[in-house]
Amino acid sequence: MDFAFLILRATTGSLVAGHGAQKLFGWFQGPGVQGTASMMESLSLRPGRAWALVAGASEFGGGVLTLLGFLNPVGPVGIVGAMGMATAKVHWGKPIWVTSGGAELPVTNTSVAAAIATAGPGKYSLDYVLHTQLPRWTVLPGLALAAGGIALGIWSSNRQQQATATSEQQQAAREALSM
Numbered sequence: 001m002d003f004a005f006l007i008l009r010a011t012t013g014s015l016v017a018g019h020g021a022q023k024l025f026g027w028f029q030g031p032g033v034q035g036t037a038s039m040m041e042s043l044s045l046r047p048g049r050a051w052a053l054v055a056g057a058s059e060f061g062g063g064v065l066t067l068l069g070f071l072n073p074v075g076p077v078g079i080v081g082a083m084g085m086a087t088a089k090v091h092w093g094k095p096i097w098v099t100s101g102g103a104e105l106p107v108t109n110t111s112v113a114a115a116i117a118t119a120g121p122g123k124y125s126l127d128y129v130l131h132t133q134l135p136r137w138t139v140l141p142g143l144a145l146a147a148g149g150i151a152l153g154i155w156s157s158n159r160q161q162q163a164t165a166t167s168e169q170q171q172a173a174r175e176a177l178s179m
Contacts, residue, residue: 001122002122002123002124003122003124004122005069005116005119005120005121005122005124005125006069006122006124006125008112008115008116009066009067009068009069009116009121009122009125010067012063012066012079012109012112012113012116013062013063013064013065013066013067013068013075013079014063014067015063015109016059016062016063016066016079016082016083016109016113017059017060017062017063017064017066017067018063019059019063020055020056020057020058020059020060020061020062020063020082021056021060023036023052023055023056023059023060024036024053024056024057024060033049033052033053033056034049036048036052036055036056037049037051037052039052040052040055043089043090043157044156044157044158044160044161044164045089045153045156045157045160046156046157046160051153054149055082055085057078058078058079058081058082059078059079059082061075061078062074062075062076062077062078062079062081062082062113063075063078063079065078066078066079066113066116066121068125068126069121069122069124069125069126069127069128070121070125070126070127070130070132071127071132071134072116072117072120072121072125072127072134073116073117073118073134073138073139073142074134074142075113076113076114076116076117077113077117077139077142077143077145077146078146079109079110079113080110080113080114080117080143080146081145081146081149081150083106083107083109083110083113084106084110084146084147084150085149085150085153086103086106087103087106087107087110088150088153088154089153089154089157091103091106114143117139117142117143118136118139120136
Protein backbone atom coordinates (compact mmCIF):
# COMPACT_ATOMS: atom_id res chain seq x y z
CA MET A 1 0.00 0.00 0.00
CA ASP A 2 2.80 2.45 0.87
CA PHE A 3 4.47 1.81 -2.48
CA ALA A 4 1.15 2.57 -4.21
CA PHE A 5 1.01 5.94 -2.42
CA LEU A 6 4.59 6.62 -3.52
CA ILE A 7 3.62 5.99 -7.15
CA LEU A 8 0.57 8.25 -6.87
CA ARG A 9 2.50 11.00 -5.09
CA ALA A 10 5.46 10.86 -7.45
CA THR A 11 3.37 10.91 -10.60
CA THR A 12 0.75 13.46 -9.62
CA GLY A 13 3.09 15.62 -7.55
CA SER A 14 5.77 15.89 -10.22
CA LEU A 15 3.35 16.57 -13.07
CA VAL A 16 1.39 19.21 -11.15
CA ALA A 17 4.65 20.80 -9.92
CA GLY A 18 5.85 20.92 -13.53
CA HIS A 19 2.60 22.61 -14.56
CA GLY A 20 3.14 25.19 -11.82
CA ALA A 21 6.74 25.69 -12.93
CA GLN A 22 5.42 26.53 -16.40
CA LYS A 23 3.28 29.26 -14.85
CA LEU A 24 5.86 30.64 -12.41
CA PHE A 25 9.19 30.23 -14.17
CA GLY A 26 8.40 29.61 -17.84
CA TRP A 27 9.99 26.17 -17.59
CA PHE A 28 8.98 23.32 -19.91
CA GLN A 29 7.90 25.78 -22.62
CA GLY A 30 5.47 27.44 -20.23
CA PRO A 31 4.19 31.02 -20.40
CA GLY A 32 5.81 32.25 -17.17
CA VAL A 33 4.09 34.68 -14.83
CA GLN A 34 3.44 37.31 -17.51
CA GLY A 35 1.81 34.89 -19.94
CA THR A 36 -0.17 33.25 -17.16
CA ALA A 37 -1.30 36.68 -15.95
CA SER A 38 -2.62 37.43 -19.44
CA MET A 39 -4.51 34.15 -19.44
CA MET A 40 -5.97 34.93 -16.01
CA GLU A 41 -7.08 38.34 -17.23
CA SER A 42 -8.79 36.67 -20.21
CA LEU A 43 -10.72 34.56 -17.68
CA SER A 44 -11.77 37.79 -15.90
CA LEU A 45 -9.51 36.97 -12.94
CA ARG A 46 -8.05 40.33 -12.00
CA PRO A 47 -5.46 41.32 -11.13
CA GLY A 48 -4.05 38.69 -13.44
CA ARG A 49 -0.56 38.70 -11.93
CA ALA A 50 -1.87 37.95 -8.43
CA TRP A 51 -4.04 35.09 -9.70
CA ALA A 52 -1.11 33.77 -11.78
CA LEU A 53 1.13 33.72 -8.71
CA VAL A 54 -1.52 31.99 -6.59
CA ALA A 55 -2.20 29.38 -9.30
CA GLY A 56 1.50 28.76 -9.92
CA ALA A 57 2.32 28.54 -6.21
CA SER A 58 -0.60 26.17 -5.55
CA GLU A 59 0.49 23.90 -8.36
CA PHE A 60 4.26 24.10 -7.88
CA GLY A 61 4.26 24.12 -4.08
CA GLY A 62 1.42 21.64 -3.79
CA GLY A 63 3.05 19.37 -6.32
CA VAL A 64 6.49 19.45 -4.66
CA LEU A 65 5.05 18.84 -1.17
CA THR A 66 2.92 15.98 -2.53
CA LEU A 67 5.85 14.46 -4.41
CA LEU A 68 8.00 14.54 -1.28
CA GLY A 69 5.19 13.44 1.03
CA PHE A 70 5.96 16.39 3.28
CA LEU A 71 3.53 18.30 5.50
CA ASN A 72 0.60 16.23 4.28
CA PRO A 73 -2.21 17.35 3.67
CA VAL A 74 -0.89 20.84 2.71
CA GLY A 75 0.44 19.79 -0.73
CA PRO A 76 -2.55 17.76 -1.86
CA VAL A 77 -4.93 20.52 -0.68
CA GLY A 78 -2.97 23.00 -2.81
CA ILE A 79 -3.47 20.70 -5.79
CA VAL A 80 -7.20 20.37 -5.04
CA GLY A 81 -7.53 24.16 -4.96
CA ALA A 82 -5.64 24.71 -8.21
CA MET A 83 -7.42 21.91 -10.04
CA GLY A 84 -10.81 23.02 -8.72
CA MET A 85 -10.24 26.51 -10.09
CA ALA A 86 -9.05 25.10 -13.41
CA THR A 87 -12.17 22.96 -13.63
CA ALA A 88 -14.45 25.89 -12.82
CA LYS A 89 -12.83 28.59 -14.96
CA VAL A 90 -11.18 26.81 -17.88
CA HIS A 91 -13.00 23.53 -18.46
CA TRP A 92 -16.55 24.10 -17.19
CA GLY A 93 -19.35 23.64 -19.70
CA LYS A 94 -17.28 21.51 -22.06
CA PRO A 95 -17.56 17.76 -22.55
CA ILE A 96 -15.58 15.93 -19.84
CA TRP A 97 -12.83 14.56 -22.09
CA VAL A 98 -9.54 16.45 -22.38
CA THR A 99 -9.66 16.04 -26.16
CA SER A 100 -12.70 18.34 -26.11
CA GLY A 101 -11.16 20.82 -23.67
CA GLY A 102 -12.89 19.17 -20.73
CA ALA A 103 -11.97 18.66 -17.11
CA GLU A 104 -10.88 15.00 -17.33
CA LEU A 105 -7.31 15.71 -16.19
CA PRO A 106 -7.98 18.24 -13.39
CA VAL A 107 -10.77 16.03 -12.02
CA THR A 108 -8.36 13.08 -11.97
CA ASN A 109 -5.67 15.17 -10.26
CA THR A 110 -8.23 16.40 -7.72
CA SER A 111 -9.29 12.84 -6.92
CA VAL A 112 -5.74 11.59 -6.45
CA ALA A 113 -4.80 14.60 -4.30
CA ALA A 114 -7.92 14.25 -2.14
CA ALA A 115 -7.16 10.57 -1.60
CA ILE A 116 -3.57 11.32 -0.57
CA ALA A 117 -4.71 14.16 1.70
CA THR A 118 -7.14 11.91 3.55
CA ALA A 119 -5.12 8.67 3.60
CA GLY A 120 -1.70 10.19 4.26
CA PRO A 121 1.52 10.00 2.26
CA GLY A 122 2.62 6.51 3.35
CA LYS A 123 5.92 5.39 4.83
CA TYR A 124 7.99 6.27 1.75
CA SER A 125 7.68 9.97 2.49
CA LEU A 126 9.51 12.78 4.25
CA ASP A 127 6.71 12.95 6.81
CA TYR A 128 7.48 9.36 7.79
CA VAL A 129 11.26 9.82 7.77
CA LEU A 130 11.17 13.11 9.73
CA HIS A 131 8.35 11.98 12.03
CA THR A 132 6.20 14.95 11.04
CA GLN A 133 2.49 14.52 11.10
CA LEU A 134 -0.11 17.21 10.80
CA PRO A 135 -3.36 16.21 12.46
CA ARG A 136 -5.80 14.37 10.16
CA TRP A 137 -8.52 16.88 10.97
CA THR A 138 -6.55 19.58 9.09
CA VAL A 139 -7.78 18.02 5.83
CA LEU A 140 -11.29 19.44 6.30
CA PRO A 141 -10.30 23.05 7.03
CA GLY A 142 -7.75 22.84 4.22
CA LEU A 143 -10.36 21.66 1.73
CA ALA A 144 -12.76 24.33 3.01
CA LEU A 145 -10.06 26.96 2.45
CA ALA A 146 -9.46 25.64 -1.07
CA ALA A 147 -13.20 25.72 -1.77
CA GLY A 148 -13.33 29.28 -0.45
CA GLY A 149 -10.54 30.32 -2.81
CA ILE A 150 -12.35 28.74 -5.74
CA ALA A 151 -15.61 30.45 -4.75
CA LEU A 152 -13.78 33.79 -4.46
CA GLY A 153 -12.29 33.33 -7.92
CA ILE A 154 -15.64 32.48 -9.49
CA TRP A 155 -17.40 35.35 -7.71
CA SER A 156 -14.64 37.80 -8.60
CA SER A 157 -14.54 36.85 -12.27
CA ASN A 158 -18.34 36.86 -12.57
CA ARG A 159 -18.42 40.32 -11.02
CA GLN A 160 -15.71 41.49 -13.43
CA GLN A 161 -17.60 40.03 -16.41
CA GLN A 162 -20.81 41.80 -15.30
CA ALA A 163 -18.95 45.10 -14.90
CA THR A 164 -17.42 44.73 -18.36
CA ALA A 165 -20.80 43.89 -19.92
CA THR A 166 -22.44 46.87 -18.20
CA SER A 167 -19.63 49.17 -19.36
CA GLU A 168 -19.96 47.90 -22.93
CA GLN A 169 -23.73 48.41 -22.85
CA GLN A 170 -23.31 51.96 -21.55
CA GLN A 171 -20.74 52.69 -24.25
CA ALA A 172 -23.07 51.30 -26.94
CA ALA A 173 -25.94 53.44 -25.59
CA ARG A 174 -23.76 56.58 -25.63
CA GLU A 175 -22.69 55.85 -29.20
CA ALA A 176 -26.31 55.26 -30.25
CA LEU A 177 -27.39 58.57 -28.68
CA SER A 178 -24.58 60.52 -30.35
CA MET A 179 -25.64 59.41 -33.85
